[in-house]
Amino acid sequence: MVASIMFRRTVLVALLLSFPAGAQPVTAPDCTVDGSLTQSGGLKLEIVYRCRSGEALTFQGDGNLVASNVQWFRDGSATAQPIAPGGWRVESVKGVVEAHYGFDLSAYARAVDSPSKAVLRGEGVISLLSGWLLEPFGYTHLPTIDIRMTTAPGLVFASGLPKVGDAWRLAGANLRFAGYTVLGRLDLEDLAVPLPGSLRPGEKKGEGVLRLALLEGFSAAERANLVDWVQRTAEAEANYWQGFTARQMLVVLVPVPSRRGIGYGRTVPGGGPTVMIEVGADMDQRRLFGDWVLVHELIHTGMAFIRGRSTWFMEGAATYIEPIIRARAGWKTEEEVWREWVTDMPQGVRAFTRGLGEASGRENYWAGALFMLLADMEIRRATDGAKGLEDCLGGVLWSGLDGSQRATLDAYAAICDRATGTTVLRGLIDRYVVGARPVDLAAVWRDLGIAMVGNRIVFDDAAPDARWRKMIVMGMRPTPRVPLPWGN
16 A cells, blocks of 8 residues: 555546636736636637736747647737737736737647647647747746636646646746646546655645646556556655655656657756656556656756756756665665666766766766766765765755756755755865866775676675765665555
8 A cells, every 4th residue: 555645636627627717816926817728629728818017018929830829819908919020019008918819729739749848639738838828028027927727618727837826826937938738638636745845854744736647548547557656656756855846746648659668758847847758558567667767757856957057967866866766665676776877877977077067968867877976975975974965955955946946056056065064066066067077987886895797786895985885775764665556
């Protein structure tokens, strides 16, 4: 049986996800969006924008395909507005800019047909928010936008944005960088998750929500297996982070019958973390829990987007932590984790000689992962084993710098070092990012007491860093296991 910190609640989507247009959010946003989703020869949206502004605003689509699927556009006086090169310009009337438009969502998703932007499956769509919501330009700041959506019977709407009253709020993020939404006929469930940091000793317990959407194309048995997989994976993540990675999140599973196995995964953090995972045919339980993509993408949701040439940091952290989370859940052995690292980390060694900011391709994953291993070792050494990399990453998340935000590498490192009471991350960044210094990976394995003999990993407990090695994979504190479904 799955541990009690996680449980599944079936959502009565028609009741819980349809909002009255007249309800008001708790605080006044810059703009409100009242949308209506219907099914009439495809999914259609009618959008009403009301923005507080003394100046005219221009409503712009994210690319030509968005603009071409706007069926009509009118201002608040019902006067049709033609599109200009910069979008649709609407004048302010008594401090309010009002715009109405219709949008052919099914046609847009069918034309795009890309999981990075929008996909249509049956009568359900996954789309970036910017795929159907025009962006208001003319503010001198990032506008806060509250979104309400009414849906025809049997249709649903959900996003990864936080709820404020009865609205979904986009704040502090550019609409073009906002995450995924799901609209139409699809399966939608809420999974309760522990709030970030709430599993730490002495912390107040609380619940967040992981909204799980499954587009059309899965059988009933496949849907049950997929929900269970996401639920158990979220629990394994929460055990590592001592609470889940976000207060609210949207995870969307997209069936891809033409392929086998788990396919492309993508995390989009703007405004609130959202994750898209492609699922191929014939994914039984053992193949699901043997895959790494979902664990990897959920790690991204617990970390701020690092600006600049820092892909290596974000991908390296997710690559390094992923097998640790699965090992602590009981899904991998410690030997399997070390064998993966010994086999694959050499792909990242050359990037250290150029500086990690110059990493490219798979170097981003494996040079970043090697950097995280070095950080993990140094934090444990500096704290005499009291803390590790999980305290650095968790400390940043608990500080409030979560996956919906953007940060510089320097700002992230400063919070990490405060959390661990060290200067480890700052020192490693100076050494390998600001500067460039080679890493003797063979010496790292030797000092940790790691050797590959044939296809087996052999541990040397007399090695100088063996003490830290023993803490890295399984941690210093007992971590609850997450039983696999066939082990119940």
